[in-house]
Amino acid sequence: MKLTIVNAVMEKREEGYFGSVQFTLEQHASLYEISLHSKRGIDWDYSLNFAKESGSEEELLAADSLIETDDDLFNLILDAAEEALAKE
Structure with a gap:
C-alpha cells in the first residue's frame, strides 16, 4: 500500500525521543498522525489518530493493523521522523 508522508517532526529530550508523522495511505480518505516515543531510540511505542477531523x-x-504487521511501512514512517531530527 502506498504511503505518502505529509509532515514529520522529532525531537530528543531528556526522557527520550518524541515525534509525530502525518501521512496518507492509498485508498484511505483520512489524513493520519502517528505519535512516536522511545526512551533510547530503539524500541518504539506509537499511537495512531486522525490528524484533522x-x-x-x-x-x-x-x-493500525498495517502499521503493526508491516515492518517496512512502519520503518518508512520512523525514517521520516528520524530524518526530521537529523535536519535540526
Missing part, C-alpha cells in the same frame, strides 16, 4: 473508524483500524 475524524474519519472512518474501519479505515483507522485497518491502518
Whole structure:
C-alpha cells in the first residue's frame, strides 16, 4: 500500500525521543498522525489518530493493523521522523 508522508517532526529530550508523522495511505480518505516515543531510540511505542477531523473508524483500524504487521511501512514512517531530527 502506498504511503505518502505529509509532515514529520522529532525531537530528543531528556526522557527520550518524541515525534509525530502525518501521512496518507492509498485508498484511505483520512489524513493520519502517528505519535512516536522511545526512551533510547530503539524500541518504539506509537499511537495512531486522525490528524484533522475524524474519519472512518474501519479505515483507522485497518491502518493500525498495517502499521503493526508491516515492518517496512512502519520503518518508512520512523525514517521520516528520524530524518526530521537529523535536519535540526
